[in-house]
Amino acid sequence: xxxxxxxxxxxxxxxxxxxxMAAGALNVLRAAGRRVPEDVAVIGFDDFLLAQHxxxxxxxxxxxxxxxxxxxxxxxxxxxxxxxxxxxxVILPTQLIRRDxx
Numbered sequence: 281x282x283x284x285x286x287x288x289x290x291x292x293x294x295x296x297x298x299x300x301m302a303a304g305a306l307n308v309l310r311a312a313g314r315r316v317p318e319d320v321a322v323i324g325f326d327d328f329l330l331a332q333h334x335x336x337x338x339x340x341x342x343x344x345x346x347x348x349x350x351x352x353x354x355x356x357x358x359x360x361x362x363x364x365x366x367x368x369x370v371i372l373p374t375q376l377i378r379r380d381x382x
Contacts, residue, residue, distance in 0.1 A: 285314075292319070292321065293320060299324035299340055301324070302322050303330055306335070327342035338381045342377050
């Protein structure tokens with residue numbers, strides 16, 4: 281986040297690959313005197329418990345973790361049953377969890 285601010289001082293939004301990264305971005309932005317969400321909107325990804333305990337609370341994208349696990353087990357069982365079977369893509373729904381950072 282420090283390097284991103286140095287390269288793009290006028291940025292007004294950040295979408296981080298994880299809530300942990302977004303929490304770090306919040307800390308760097310605060311240290312740089314930038315207000316969230318007034319100056320920079322921040323969104324994370326995962327909806328870990330951490331997202332509810334940042335200041336401000338983190339807007340994030342929730343993944344269906346249990347469904348991901350079930351789908352992966354199903355794919356693994358299919359592969360074990362028929363090793364020649366082609367892999368297939370599985371798309372599961374996500375959900376935007378609106379909190380205070382965006």
